[in-house]
Amino acid sequence: MQLATWNVNSLAVRLPQVLDWLAANPVDVLVLQETKLSDDKFPHAEIEAAGYGVQWHGQKTYNGVALLSRNAVTAVNKGMAGLDDAQARVIAGTFAGVRVIGAYVPNGQAPGSDKFAYKMAWLDALRAWLAKDLAEHPRLVLMGDFNIAPEDRDVYDPELLRGQILCTDDERAHFRALTQLGLADAFRLFEQPPKSWSWWDYRNLAFRRNQGLRIDHILVSEALRPCVTACAIDKLPRKNERPSDHAPVIVTLRDESAQPQASSPSS
DNA sequence: ATGACTCCCAGTGGGAGA
Numbered sequence: 001m002q003l004a005t006w007n008v009n010s011l012a013v014r015l016p017q018v019l020d021w022l023a024a025n026p027v028d029v030l031v032l033q034e035t036k037l038s039d040d041k042f043p044h045a046e047i048e049a050a051g052y053g054v055q056w057h058g059q060k061t062y063n064g065v066a067l068l069s070r071n072a073v074t075a076v077n078k079g080m081a082g083l084d085d086a087q088a089r090v091i092a093g094t095f096a097g098v099r100v101i102g103a104y105v106p107n108g109q110a111p112g113s114d115k116f117a118y119k120m121a122w123l124d125a126l127r128a129w130l131a132k133d134l135a136e137h138p139r140l141v142l143m144g145d146f147n148i149a150p151e152d153r154d155v156y157d158p159e160l161l162r163g164q165i166l167c168t169d170d171e172r173a174h175f176r177a178l179t180q181l182g183l184a185d186a187f188r189l190f191e192q193p194p195k196s197w198s199w200w201d202y203r204n205l206a207f208r209r210n211q212g213l214r215i216d217h218i219l220v221s222e223a224l225r226p227c228v229t230a231c232a233i234d235k236l237p238r239k240n241e242r243p244s245d246h247a248p249v250i251v252t253l254r255d256e257s258a259q260p261q262a263s264s265p266s267s
Numbered sequence: 268a269t270g271a272c273t274c275c276c277a278g279t280g281g282g283a284g285a
Contacts, residue, residue, distance in 0.1 A: 009284080010274055034284085036275070061275055062283075107284055115283095147285070166285060201285070202272035215285080245273080245285080 001253045002027040003100060005143040005216055006237075007199075007246035011035040011066070014244055015043050019050050021237055027250060028070050029095055031102030033145045035064030042066070057091045065091040065102050065144075075099075075137075080129040085122070092133070098224070098253070099137030101130070103144035111168050119147070123174040131181055134221060142183060143218040145246065148175045150185065154214035156195065166215055183219035186231040186251045198233050199246045207238055218251045227253045 004027045008014040011032060022030065035042070035058050042056045047068060057078035058064035065088060067073065073093040080090050092101040103126065108119035134140050148171045152158035161167045179185065187196075197212025206212060220228055230252040238247045 013274075034274095109283080109285085164285095199285070204271060206272095213285080242273085 003029040004248050004250040005031045006248035007033040007145040009034050009244040030068040032066040033104035057088045059088045063088045067091045083125040099140040101142045105147045138223040140221040146217050149213045150175045156211040182222040186218040216249050
């Protein structure tokens with residue numbers, strides 16, 4: 001089973017790239033962020049024609065998330081229960097016994113700003129909601145655009161960006177608070193090339209210079225962690241014409257039902 | 268260097284992103 005996350009920065013613009021990417025990478029589940037579409041404009045027919053079921057939760061102009069899957073989904077949630085959030089940032093569903101949460105964490109703009117305070121409060125709410133959801137669904141994956149570079153090695157120039165948005169101690173502490181629920185950063189379960197990023201600024205030839213940050217993450221619960229066999233960032237779509245500024249991140253889970261069972265009949 | 272690019276809604280500019 002493969003699951004992936006991608007901030008597409010406008011699905012209206014990027015739909016052809018998403019369909020091309022799925023044709024080349026037929027993952028079981030894909031969560032999208034920054035669809036930037038109201039629900040009535042969501043291109044579900046095109047996605048369904050590509051062989052995916054889809055759930056979406058959007059709004060005009062900003063934010064917006066979606067959950068694409070090859071197989072049937074149950075227990076769909078849009079937004080976080082208990083948080084009255086006008087911004088469409090969370091979508092969740094259960095696939096083949098795996099709980100999948102797609103999230104678009106607020107950007108926060110600048111430390112000390114109102115938007116930064118919203119980001120911190122939003123992350124507190126996510127942690128509280130997640131603790132409950134995790135108790136209900138132990139086999140859980142939280143993935144999306146976290147807008148947080150968890151460590152210095154996730155930043156192309158840690159000294160330049162120290163204390164700046166995406167890199168502050170406050171944001172990193174909130175990221176660790178999520179992992180302390182028992183969630184592991186799947187990317188760091190494996191040896192990775194140094195200077196691996198998931199986002200590059202559109203400005204300054206940042207992609208060509210590989211000046212980026214790793215802010216898109218896949219966190220896996222303790223119960224699922226033994227099943228994780230790989231995690232990688234796919235930089236190829238960032239080389240497209242009119243690319244998103246983010247690249248997809250993919251995690252591979254071993255199918256436990258395919259493992260030999262002691263109680264299974266054998267010939 | 269309060270920049271740079273891209274997207275959106277707007278309406279020949281400005282907010283937001285990260």
